[in-house]
């Protein structure tokens with residue numbers, strides 16, 4: 001058993017599960033003392049680790065989502081399993097330093113060695129992982145897509161069945177890339193497992209994919225997923241930016257993952273978060289292409305986007321955005337975590353309430369940044385101590401890997 005203590009809160013754990021939480025308590029001699037206040041760890045429900053390489057490199061020439069995608073394809077074309085392992089390890093470590101304790105890696109680089117590389121990277125970095133093993137079949141837009149595709153649905157299912165989680169902090173789940181990458185005509189062949197366990201899919205990030213789906217099938221992407229029986233409590237629609245009122249209704253029993261910092265970076269637009277919440281959808285958050293890795297930015301982005309779109313403040317309370325950033329993300333990724341309660345996964349962080357950013361603030365989610373995260377515990381293990389990851393200099397690792405990719 002390990003015990004952690006900070007600001008009057010004492011948490012004990014055994015086998016990575018919280019066994020007691022007491023407040024107003026005093027520390028015992030063997031307790032690990034942490035500074036600041038304890039919060040549940042943040043869930044990054046949507047990540048493509050290698051996209052981190054594009055941060056701060058795509059802003060000079062304007063362009064669109066589609067021209068950004070060409071730059072992303074160029075990075076994907078250079079990655080080897082060894083380089084993917086090194087880059088993803090550094091990106092997962094950056095997430096831990098920022099306060100993310102679990103990540104849903106929407107993984108679609110499937111050529112030899114890449115699946116093992118991403119599983120090993122999470123283990124090396126010490127982050128909890130749901131590997132969202134992604135079905136991606138279309139290869140008509142760019143030669144690099146051959147690295148993403150298994151060729152056929154049967155080949156995907158066979159490769160997926162061969163994947164093994166190397167530890168109890170990792171699960172392997174399914175994803176469908178999008179109606180762009182998987183012909184909805186194939187949806188009828190999806191096995192029942194696609195609707196019985198957590199499954200994620202990109203949905204309506206760009207108006208062009210809606211126009212394409214409507215032109216070819218007379219249905220929106222959400223309608224196509226709903227027709228196939230994929231929507232429901234285990235389905236997470238990622239982005240869900242450009243929805244019709246009927247789409248919102250159809251997603252009322254599902255989960256929706258917004259990625260506010262990516263959606264603004266790629267000029268995607270602002271999704272109908274309040275309408276989805278009111279329809280019954282459970283909202284969670286992700287950092288997607290990692291233009292920013294800061295869970296506080298995503299958390300408040302959910303509410304601040306609504307302010308810009310509606311001219312009103314307070315569509316979401318601080319508790320609601322915190323829930324989206326923590327417990328709802330854990331649930332979307334198939335874990336029982338994101339709350340400081342007995343029986344939950346022992347994943348939590350310590351945040352400095354007295355930095356120049358947070359001093360005097362009561363609603364930390366609207367004041368703190370990732371720089372205020374001092375300590376991070378995953379499955380009871382102390383991975384980040386006093387703002388240092390156990391692997392050492394993560395900035396140097398990122399610099400080395402990204403410099404190589406563009407060399």
Ligand SMILES: [Zn+2]
Pocket residue numbers: 046047048106202238288289
């Ligand atoms: Zn994505």
